[in-house]
Amino acid sequence: MNLLGLVFSVLLMLSISTYLSFDKQVINSRLRSTYVAHLKANRNILNSYQSAVYKNIKGKTTQASSHRSSSEEGEDLSAEDSPLFPNRECARLNLWPLVQEGKDSHPFLYERIAHLIREFYGPLSSEKRFEYHMLDLLISQIQEKPLSALEKLPLKNPAMQTIYYRMLKGTKTWDLSTHTGIPPLLDYLKIEPAIDPKVCLYHAHLDMLTLLFNPQMAQKLHKEIHKKDRPPLTKEYVERLCNETRTFKLDEALLTLLEFGYPYHNENKKIFAASEANGVSLRKNLFLKPLKE
Numbered sequence: 001m002n003l004l005g006l007v008f009s010v011l012l013m014l015s016i017s018t019y020l021s022f023d024k025q026v027i028n029s030r031l032r033s034t035y036v037a038h039l040k041a042n043r044n045i046l047n048s049y050q051s052a053v054y055k056n057i058k059g060k061t062t063q064a065s066s067h068r069s070s071s072e073e074g075e076d077l078s079a080e081d082s083p084l085f086p087n088r089e090c091a092r093l094n095l096w097p098l099v100q101e102g103k104d105s106h107p108f109l110y111e112r113i114a115h116l117i118r119e120f121y122g123p124l125s126s127e128k129r130f131e132y133h134m135l136d137l138l139i140s141q142i143q144e145k146p147l148s149a150l151e152k153l154p155l156k157n158p159a160m161q162t163i164y165y166r167m168l169k170g171t172k173t174w175d176l177s178t179h180t181g182i183p184p185l186l187d188y189l190k191i192e193p194a195i196d197p198k199v200c201l202y203h204a205h206l207d208m209l210t211l212l213f214n215p216q217m218a219q220k221l222h223k224e225i226h227k228k229d230r231p232p233l234t235k236e237y238v239e240r241l242c243n244e245t246r247t248f249k250l251d252e253a254l255l256t257l258l259e260f261g262y263p264y265h266n267e268n269k270k271i272f273a274a275s276e277a278n279g280v281s282l283r284k285n286l287f288l289k290p291l292k293e
Helices: 002-065 077-081 096-101 107-124 130-144 158-169 206-212 215-225 235-245 252-257
Strands: 269-277 280-288
Touching: 096 107, 096 130, 107 130, 107 158, 107 206, 107 252, 130 158, 206 215, 215 235, 235 252
Parallel strands: none
Antiparallel strands: 269 280
């Protein structure tokens, strides 16, 4: 009996040591695969960043050789359709006036941002007037806890917080006309101190123009201001285009929200880069410094 107990004890010890050894190998294998995948994803993002830097330099060189005016320097016309720059920072709606002065002082801006939330993110919730509820919640939370980054904003409502995270993340692709997919919220909305915040008409993405005007007017305006022999982008020119299309009634409040002309904004271009490798998803915010004139 003592011999049998000894044999069982030895077998038990061997089985435990074998299990621990095998478990350690599995853990090491997982750590190694995760580390390798992280390196691969990081390398993919670095490659994307280097490509963006090259395009930025190439666009600058091309513009200089074509003798464009100084107000146009540093802008690559094809960049508007690039997935790295879906909507320039200067062309985003600014929450700052609503936070500082309230929606009663800026009713048009309030309605435009609510319209943005409804058009892009309405399918995320079945709640009636979801866009107003979300916008009011954002404004009240920022007023309670002033933040310079919308992505760090905590919401008191857990259900709305989950939806807000999805709004921030967005999807890889989206189509406003068919309501498939959703864009990252920060590509169209920002909060930064400004006395009289404007939306740059020239740098606005087609989707932003659609939100400000309508699909027909947005298509025509985007085509006209980005063609080679484009006319001066003035208030009168936009009014004339609206009269020609006859599909959009121009509001004076919209004109006061827009920045006209072909300005050069000396700003850092933000790249929201993402990569997936072997189940590891990595996202980074990268910036391109403007080239010196």
